[in-house]
Amino acid sequence: MRDLLEDVALVLVHSPRTRNALTVGFLGGVLIMLAGAYFSSQLAFEGPMAVLTTPFRALLADRAMTEAAIFIMASIGIAAKRFFADRKRLFGY
Numbered sequence: 201m202r203d204l205l206e207d208v209a210l211v212l213v214h215s216p217r218t219r220n221a222l223t224v225g226f227l228g229g230v231l232i233m234l235a236g237a238y239f240s241s242q243l244a245f246e247g248p249m250a251v252l253t254t255p256f257r258a259l260l261a262d263r264a265m266t267e268a269a270i271f272i273m274a275s276i277g278i279a280a281k282r283f284f285a286d287r288k289r290l291f292g293y
Contacts (some may be wrong), residue, residue: 207287215286218279225275229268236264 212218240260245253287293 207291208283211283211287211290214290215282217282218286221275221279221282225272225279228275229272232264232268232271236261236268240264 240257243253243257243260244250245256
């Protein structure tokens with residue numbers, strides 16, 4: 201177990217591609233969630249459509265959360281791919 205943790209730490213230290221993929225992924229996911237929360241809170245219909253404001257707000261917020269989760273999972277996948285490539289480059293396995 202210790203060897204695995206040491207390998208992960210060394211690859212993360214020597215691999216800016218993996219670090220960048222993780223950083224962009226998590227920051228992008230958080231920004232997508234914040235943008236979805238902001239835009240869903242600003243949504244307001246008037247007149248006879250006013251009763252649809254709450255369901256559309258929930259729909260928009262749920263969609264933003266789904267997109268953020270997909271973005272984070274994709275960035276973790278890219279980071280894992282880069283991690284294994286850099287581990288092979290650094291350690292030969």
